[in-house]
Amino acid sequence: MDRIKAIGAKAPGHGEGGAFFVRGERISKRRTFTFLQHLCDIFRKKTSDKTDKEKREMADILIVEDELSINELIRRNLGLAGHRCTQAFDGEEAIELLGEKTFDLVILDIMLPGADGYEVFDQTHGIPVIFLTAKSELSDKLKGLTKGADDYITKPFQMLELAARVEAVLRRTKKAKTCFELDNVKLDFEKRLIFVDDTPADCTPKEYELFETLVKNRNIALSRERLLDLVWGYDFEGGTRTVDVHIQRLRAKLGLERQIVTVYKLGYRLEAPV
Numbered sequence: 308m309d310r311i312k313a314i315g316a317k318a319p320g321h322g323e324g325g326a327f328f329v330r331g332e333r334i335s336k337r338r339t340f341t342f343l344q345h346l347c348d349i350f351r352k353k354t355s356d357k358t359d360k361e362k363r364e365m366a367d368i369l370i371v372e373d374e375l376s377i378n379e380l381i382r383r384n385l386g387l388a389g390h391r392c393t394q395a396f397d398g399e400e401a402i403e404l405l406g407e408k409t410f411d412l413v414i415l416d417i418m419l420p421g422a423d424g425y426e427v428f429d430q431t432h433g434i435p436v437i438f439l440t441a442k443s444e445l446s447d448k449l450k451g452l453t454k455g456a457d458d459y460i461t462k463p464f465q466m467l468e469l470a471a472r473v474e475a476v477l478r479r480t481k482k483a484k485t486c487f488e489l490d491n492v493k494l495d496f497e498k499r500l501i502f503v504d505d506t507p508a509d510c511t512p513k514e515y516e517l518f519e520t521l522v523k524n525r526n527i528a529l530s531r532e533r534l535l536d537l538v539w540g541y542d543f544e545g546g547t548r549t550v551d552v553h554i555q556r557l558r559a560k561l562g563l564e565r566q567i568v569t570v571y572k573l574g575y576r577l578e579a580p581v
Contacts, residue, residue: 366390366411366477371401371427372439373419377462381414381439384466385473387526398422402430412476414469416440417451428454435476439464467524467533474523487522489579492561494522501561508560513538517553521567521577530574550574 368385372378373396382392393408395401399421405413413431417424417440428436438451443461451459457476460469478496487494493502499515501508510518516538521529529537531547539549554575558564568576 367409368392368473369395369401369404369408369410369413371395371398371413371419371424372416373397374416380466381469384470384527388470388474388523389525390473396420398424398427401427405430405432405434410434411480412437412473414439414473415456417442417447425450425454428456435480437469437472437476439469467527467537470524489563489566489577492563494519503561510557510560514553514557514560517550518557518561521575522579525577525579528570528573528576532574534574 368390370378370381370385370392372381372394375396378394378396382394385392393404393410395404398419401413401415401419402422405427411434413427413434413436415424415427415436415438417438419427424438424440435457436455437458437460438456439460439462440447440451441462448459448461457479458472460472485495485497487496491504492508493505494500495502496519501510501515501518517534520534520537531550534550535543535545535547539545543549554567558567563577566578568578570576
């Protein structure tokens with residue numbers, strides 16, 4: 308950084324045509340220009356590599372739901388998890404989008420204006436599909452799954468459950484991220500390990516599960532009770548203080564004091580770039 312800052316520092320008494328100095332060494336403008344050009348090339352390559360990596364890790368998801376509030380709720384939450392979402396509000400619009408773009412997953416209501424969900428499903432041509440519908444009869448579930456749907460969720464539903472099922476389907480179809488990175492911390496979902504500066508962190512199984520839960524629900528506030536259920540299970544007899552203790556350990560071991568945020572009178576949220 309000192310080397311970069313020093314470039315452009317003119318010798319005392321020189322005007323616009325004066326010489327440039329780097330750590331006391333006089334260099335020509337041509338050498339300065341060549342060096343800066345080299346830095347720009349490095350920066351562009353790193354930015355490009357990062358952008359390509361982010362694109363590979365994101366999933367393109369089509370949300371087909373005619374209720375605006377539900378459609379928007381799903382879009383916002385999956386967007387916070389790092390996915391690119393396209394919205395359709397009727398069956399005909401969904402069929403048109405399926406003909407124009409490639410998607411990694413379709414979240415599909417059955418009772419839609421225009422073409423119904425089954426007609427839309429026939430146009431997915433092998434794209435993974437999760438049916439999300441108010442039709443809760445066993446015969447409806449069997450029909451959806453028999454047609455080849457990857458999952459079937461009935462309304463009303465919990466957003467955390469839908470997000471978990473989305474990740475499960477994407478993982479089965481090799482579209483889910485195998486790693487999550489935040490600053491110098493990396494979570495490897497397949498190896499079930501957390502790395503700090505490429506060195507495995509000394510985390511217990513519950514600390515890993517807690518961090519994985521925060522990662523999968525990043526930028527979403529989770530209550531202590533919800534974290535207790537997701538990580539320790541409904542039959543756990545301990546109190547919510549267990550969550551607080553494990554959060555403190557995670558912050559210390561991973562150096563994420565600022566990123567794992569306490570939500571006043573509720574619980575915790577992992578803040579991470581989308």
